[in-house]
Amino acid sequence: MAATVVPGDFVCCEIDSQQEPWMIGLAETGLIKYEGGEQITWMGRIMAGDLLIWATKLEGSGNIFGATEKRVPIFAEDIRLIKFPMKQLETRTSSRVGRGDKRVFARY
Numbered sequence: 001m002a003a004t005v006v007p008g009d010f011v012c013c014e015i016d017s018q019q020e021p022w023m024i025g026l027a028e029t030g031l032i033k034y035e036g037g038e039q040i041t042w043m044g045r046i047m048a049g050d051l052l053i054w055a056t057k058l059e060g061s062g063n064i065f066g067a068t069e070k071r072v073p074i075f076a077e078d079i080r081l082i083k084f085p086m087k088q089l090e091t092r093t094s095s096r097v098g099r100g101d102k103r104v105f106a107r108y
Contacts, residue, residue, distance in 0.1 A: 002031045002076035004083070005053050010108075012081040013074045015043070024065055025055030025074055034073075043072050051076040058108065064089070067106045 005011060009027045034050045046052065050073075057070040065086070086108040 001082055002051065002053065002079045005079070006030050009083050010058075010086050011053065011055060011074060011079055012084070013078040014080055015078070022080070023072075023074075024058045025072060026058060026067060028054045028056060028071065031076060041073055042070075043074065043078075046073055053079075060107075065108050067108075069105075 005027050007027050007029060011025050011027055013023055013025065015021060015023050031051055031053055034046055034052055035048055036046075037048070039046045052073045052075050055072055055074050057068045057072050058065040059068050060066055089107040091105075091107050
């Protein structure tokens, strides 16, 4: 399943956490073979030869999820669902929140 992921696909993966047993991400890459040095990340230990995709983590509840600044590796074997449709919502900026913060995060 992971081999068919292309940038822009939504992916759902299993996480070894009781507080957050699954995660939705927006793929930044297709499936790659990691060639760098060993890294410890929020998603686990990455080692040379691991098959993974890089994704932007989406967070939310119910049926609304927003893009975050978190770029996470998703291991091929943890992917449970791919290429499901999510509609991008129109967002507006509030004048009451973060006057100096001009970042706009997509919501789906």
